[in-house]
Amino acid sequence: MASDAVLKYLVDSNRPYSCADVTVNLRGAYTKTVVQKTLDALSEAGKIKCKLYGKQKVYAAIQLDSVADEGDGEDYDSKLKSLTKDLAEKTNTLKEVETKLKTLTSTPTTDTAKSKIEEIKKRTEGLVKKLDTLRNSTEVVSAEEKKKF
Structure with missing residues (x-):
């Protein structure tokens, strides 16, 4: 009993x-x-x-039914090696894709680039007009007036 x-x-x-x-x-x-x-x-x-x-x-x-064969260890070793190799390949691919994604997100889009170009053109035109008015002006500022400012 x-x-x-x-x-x-x-x-x-x-x-x-x-x-x-x-x-x-x-x-x-x-x-x-x-x-x-x-x-x-x-x-x-x-x-x-x-x-x-x-x-x-x-x-x-005593566990009789769960005794593993000798060849099972080799099968698991080969599976482990192949899975490790596959994991390394996928990790490298992931790193490459992440790098590409960072470069793509850091570059401006076409619309953004066009708007920046327009802003720069407008600023350049304004500066060119100011430069022309300064070149064409006949008013001469004396040294004394320069010292006042």
Whole structure:
């Protein structure tokens, strides 16, 4: 009875436990000595695995159906390499596209450029008119008047 409950608990939880942990987690249904004897018996029967860590014994259920083949590791290694290479390529492509986007957003649009050209032309025309009036003016400012200003 206790062996069935302990084995079911270890298989369901699918992680290693010490005797004290199993006793507490079974909510005191069995005493610690009964659980310890049951764990040792299951370990000797080969239904669970026991490992010693210093003075403490740790018990875990044996997982038969989840054992991986030897070739699986190589498959995962090759997949990892190909995915890493693909990630590097896509990262480089992303950087190139971001650089192109920055250059495109920093350059002015056609309408903006045309309006700036018109503003510069108007300013240039105004300055040329002012220069012409200054060149054609016959008023001479004396040195004394210059000193006043």
